[in-house]
Amino acid sequence: MSxxxxxxxxxxxxxxxTTVLHGVSIDVPEGSIAGIFGLNGAGKSVTLKTVAGVVPARSGQVLLDGEDITRWGPEKRVARGMGHIPQGRQVFPELTVEENLRxxxxxxxxxxxxxxxxxxxxxxxxxxxxxxxxxQLAGTMSGGQQASLCVGRALINQPRLVLVDEPSAGLSPVAALELRExxxxxxxxGVTMVLVEQNIAFGLSLVDTAHLMQxxxxxxxxxxxxxxxxxxxxHLGIGSVLGAATSRMLSSRATPEPPKKGKPRVRRTA
Ligand SMILES: Nc1ncnc2c1ncn2[C@@H]1O[C@H](COP(=O)(O)OP(=O)(O)O)[C@@H](O)[C@H]1O
Ligand SMILES: [Mg+2]
Known part of the structure; x- marks a missing residue:
């Protein structure tokens, strides 16, 4: 495997x-979307921050394309192809759209x-x-437009890897669907992504692999x-009942059971 x-x-x-991350290990294959899910305070954002170089790892390693970048500063990581869209859509509200992109x-x-x-x-x-x-001043745009600006601001460096922290938070359902597209x-x-989401159904609709944090x-x-x-x-500690939207999304994405040997296969007609 590569x-x-x-x-x-x-x-x-x-x-x-305080120790927040107690030995986190996640592999993200090139071209895939990895999802990190967990309750508030589980350490999802801090995990992304250690990858972005905003919070230092105290032990362990972060490797980008096999290279140990654990001690690199955030700027060098950006220059080597990493984009970070932090939680809370941090646009500069008093600057124009283009100034934000610059x-x-x-x-x-x-x-x-x-x-x-x-x-x-x-x-x-x-x-x-x-x-x-x-x-236009970024602060005067809608939540969905600001979300686009945040994604655009990460893409402008032509990253290979983008870290996205709760992009759907605070968006209207329509804006969230647009953002998903x-x-x-x-x-x-071909951009590889690590996505953190509180909205599990939204997250599951996008990701290839799911990593649950506690x-x-x-x-x-x-x-x-x-x-x-x-x-x-x-693992998310939300009892045995998931939201209907989450359950529906899970079953729509479930890997089909392999056909059992020996039994004739019945073709289902919808
Ligand atoms: N800058 C900080 N200083 C002190 N504690 C922090 C800081 N950032 C996060 N934490 C703590 O680390 C834990 C994980 O936070 P975080 O990764 O933001 O959680 P989430 O999974 O909700 O994104 C929480 O207990 C939080 O209070
Ligand atoms: Mg967070």
Missing amino acids: TPLLQILDVTAGFGA LGAYTLRRRDRSRYAASLDAVYDRFPVLRERRS VLRDVAAT TGTVVHSSPVGDLDDATLAT
Whole structure:
């Protein structure tokens, strides 16, 4: 098997005397979307931050394409193809759309100005609404438009790996569906993603693998098709009843049972 694009190997991290991550390990194959799910405070955002280099790993390793980047600063990680869309859509509200994109492209502009111009154009092609509103103050746009701006700001560096922290939070259902299409499009261009979501149904509709976190450790990892209601309910500690939308999404994505040997297969007509 080829080396996963991202490997989080037994990472611990914390703040002061508090340890938050107690040895997190997650492999993310190139071209896939990995989902991290867990209750509030489980350590999902801190995990993404150790990958982005915003929170240092105290032990363990983060490997990008097999290279140990554990001690790299965030800027070097961005320059090497990592994009981070932090929780809470942190656009600069008093800056225009284009100024926000320019700031996102800080490292790219320093390295290669002509590539920046082409990349800005590519982001505007993907998000015509951002081109239309390039001079508008970001803080005056709708939640969905700000979400597009955050994705655009990450894409402008032409990343290979994008970390997305709760992109659907606070969006209207319609805006969330639009955002889902955007993220699918991005993944379809071959960009690898790590997605953290509180909205489990939304997250499950996007990801290839599911990693369930509880109090700073990964308690379950599997392809999303092998995840069942009971596993999800047990590890997310939400009792035995999942929301109907989550259950529906799980069964729609379930890997079909292999046909049993010896029995004639019955073709189901819908
Ligand atoms: N900057 C920080 N300083 C101290 N504790 C923090 C900090 N950031 C997160 N934590 C703690 O780490 C734990 C995990 O947080 P986080 O990763 O943000 O959870 P979530 O899974 O909801 O994203 C929580 O108990 C949180 O209070
Ligand atoms: Mg979080």
